Amino acid sequence: MGQSRPFTATALIVEDDPMQREMLSLLLEESGYQVIQCESAEAAERVLEKSAGALCLMLTDVQLAGRMNGVELAHVAKGRNPKLDIIVTSGRPLMQPLPDGAKFWAKPWAPLDVLREAEIAQLS
Numbered sequence: 001m002g003q004s005r006p007f008t009a010t011a012l013i014v015e016d017d018p019m020q021r022e023m024l025s026l027l028l029e030e031s032g033y034q035v036i037q038c039e040s041a042e043a044a045e046r047v048l049e050k051s052a053g054a055l056c057l058m059l060t061d062v063q064l065a066g067r068m069n070g071v072e073l074a075h076v077a078k079g080r081n082p083k084l085d086i087i088v089t090s091g092r093p094l095m096q097p098l099p100d101g102a103k104f105w106a107k108p109w110a111p112l113d114v115l116r117e118a119e120i121a122q123l124s
Contacts, residue, residue: 009122010034010051014044014060014073024059027111031118033057040066041073052080057121059114062090071096078102085121 011033015021018039025035036051038044041064048055058077060070068076071094074086078099086102088094094104105113 008032008034009056009118010036010054011057011059011118011121012036012038012044012047012055012077014038014041014058014064014070016040016061016063016065020061023111024114027114028057028118031115032122033118040064041068041070041076042066044073045076048077048080052077052084055081055084056124057085057087057118059087059089062088062092062094069096071098074102075099083124085117085124087117 011028013024028035062070070088089105091107
């Protein structure tokens with residue numbers, strides 16, 4: 001008989017700055033998450049096509065590599081998984097409306113905020 005594997009929460013980090021992306025990934029991995037990293041919304045969209053239902057949390061910057069921004073990606077993600085916990089972050093004011101339930105965090109934010117949100121997303 002096979003052993004049952006415990007549920008591992010999965011987060012999608014979409015950030016074009018490699019240092020920010022790595023820092024977020026490390027924080028979430030320390031919280032027990034499996035992390036998928038993407039540099040662009042287009043790469044994240046491919047992940048969402050295959051795995052949207054398996055994701056608990058998506059953190060994205062507004063400004064990304066590629067043609068799509070993080071707000072547009074948030075709308076795509078909510079369409080694929082309405083229960084997905086989404087955080088959109090930027091150092092500038094948000095100029096586009098977010099999908100229902102998505103949160104906006106102005107930079108800089110505290111690492112503790114990420115850990116708190118990770119815990120909430122796992123419970124949802």
